[in-house]
Structures are given as C-alpha cells and as structure tokens.
C-alpha cells in the first residue's frame with residue numbers, strides 16, 4: 362500500500378458532469394483491476410478523503426479516475442477547481458471488487474459512474490479466456506461514459522457483450538432499467554453490481570429472487 366502526493370497531469374470532461382482526472386502514478390504503485398484509491402483533499406480548511414475506483418489498467422503509466430460532479434459535494438468542488446500540477450495525496454489500493462478468475466462467465470451491472478471499475482476489468486481480461494457482459498444503466502444518452510471505447514472492445518472481441526441502457530429518453534439502443542436486460546440463463550455466472558446504495562441493494566435482491574446463489578454476487582457501493 363502507498364500513501365503519496367501525486368500531481369494532476371490532466372483533467373477532461375467526459376460529459377457535462379463526469380470528470381476524468383489523470384494523476385501521475387507512483388513508481389511502486391500496484392493494484393488489481395476493480396480496486397479503488399482514497400484521495401485526500403483540503404476543503405473549507407480541513408482535510409477530507411473520498412474513494413474513487415481506478416479507471417485504467419495496471420500496465421498503463423498514469424492513474425486515472427472518473428468522478429461525477431455532485432453539486433456542492435466537497436470532493437466534487439475541490440476537483441472542479443483543481444488545475445494541472447495541483448497535488449493530492451492518494452492512499453491505496455483498497456478493495457476486493459475484483460474478477461473471480463476461477464469462473465468463466467461474468468456479468469457486470471452498473472449505473473452512472475459505477476461502470477468505472479468494470480471498464481478497467483474488461484480492458485484487462487477481455488483478451489483472456491472469459492465471457493463478459495456489461496449492462497450499464499444511465500438516465501440519458503449524454504450520460505454514457507466511455508461509450509466509443511466499449512463499443513470498439515465489443516466489436517473486436519467475441520467474448521464481450523456491451524449493453525448500455527437508457528431510462529429517461531428514447532434512443533436507438535436498449536431502454537429501461539438494467540434488471541430488464543439480465544441474461545435469460547443466470548446459472549454458472551458471476552455477477553458484479555456497482556453504483557449507489559439503493560441500486561446495489563435492489564439489484565442484488567432481484568438476482569437472489571431469481572435464484573442466484575449469494576456467493577456468485579459481488580457488490581461495490583459508492584455511498
């Protein structure tokens with residue numbers, strides 16, 4: 362585990378309220394796809410900490426996160442104002458939200474920025490011998506994160522199925538809540554759910570009701 366001050370290399374809005382921040386990666390920093398870091402920041406005169414899933418794979422040379430800007434959120438305000446070369450202390454890695462490499466088939470279910478750890482896992486494991494499906498829910502088309510990159514991975518890899526779904530407007534793709542788009546056959550699959558508390562609880566319950574054994578469900582809650 363490391364605790365180190367790192368500089369912001371760049372900031373980029375992926376859509377109107379999701380910000381990708383690229384940090385320098387400390388040389389000795391190692392992590393598994395799916396893990397998160399804590400970031401310490403100063404706001405209103407005191408130090409605080411928030412957790413962020415790591416967006417990019419361990420072989421990449423930077424450390425990228427992706428955060429939804431919450432109006433008046435403490436970390437959100439700090440990152441909104443942050444500039445290139447500003448320094449933040451990162452601590453980590455943490456978490457057990459990782460691919461169960463003993464299983465062959467994996468279904469990732471997210472809403473909003475809950476997709477972040479899955480992008481990392483998919484990029485890392487898609488070339489290996491796993492079957493993976495991502496069901497990513499968003500309110501509107503403009504909220505989708507890393508859409509082109511995920512579509513390209515799907516086109517280039519038969520073992521990956523990408524299912525973005527939209528709840529609040531018409532578009533050319535899947536509509537409605539993620540639960541509507543679960544695979545018909547739920548057996549012999551690992552399920553991973555990531556997002557806000559109510560979504561995670563509700564989705565887990567619906568899988569349990571459909572007969573999925575709890576040991577095949579992993580969850581990560583953002584609040």
Ligand SMILES: Cc1cc2nc3c(=O)[nH]c(=O)nc-3n(C[C@H](O)[C@H](O)[C@H](O)COP(=O)(O)OP(=O)(O)OC[C@H]3O[C@@H](n4cnc5c(N)ncnc54)[C@H](O)[C@@H]3O)c2cc1C
Nearest residue numbers: 411412413414427428429431434435436437474477583584
């Ligand atoms: C393990 C873990 C990993 C996380 N990874 C990410 C990540 O990759 N990207 C990310 O954006 N957030 C992530 N979060 C949430 C993050 O830590 C902060 O809670 C979030 O950025 C809000 O912080 P804030 O200080 O701006 O808002 P606060 O002042 O703390 O206000 C928090 C409010 O925002 C809500 N909220 C928290 N997270 C979100 C979200 N993602 N979308 C919508 N509402 C939210 C809370 O329910 C609460 O109402 C993660 C949390 C955990 C525990």
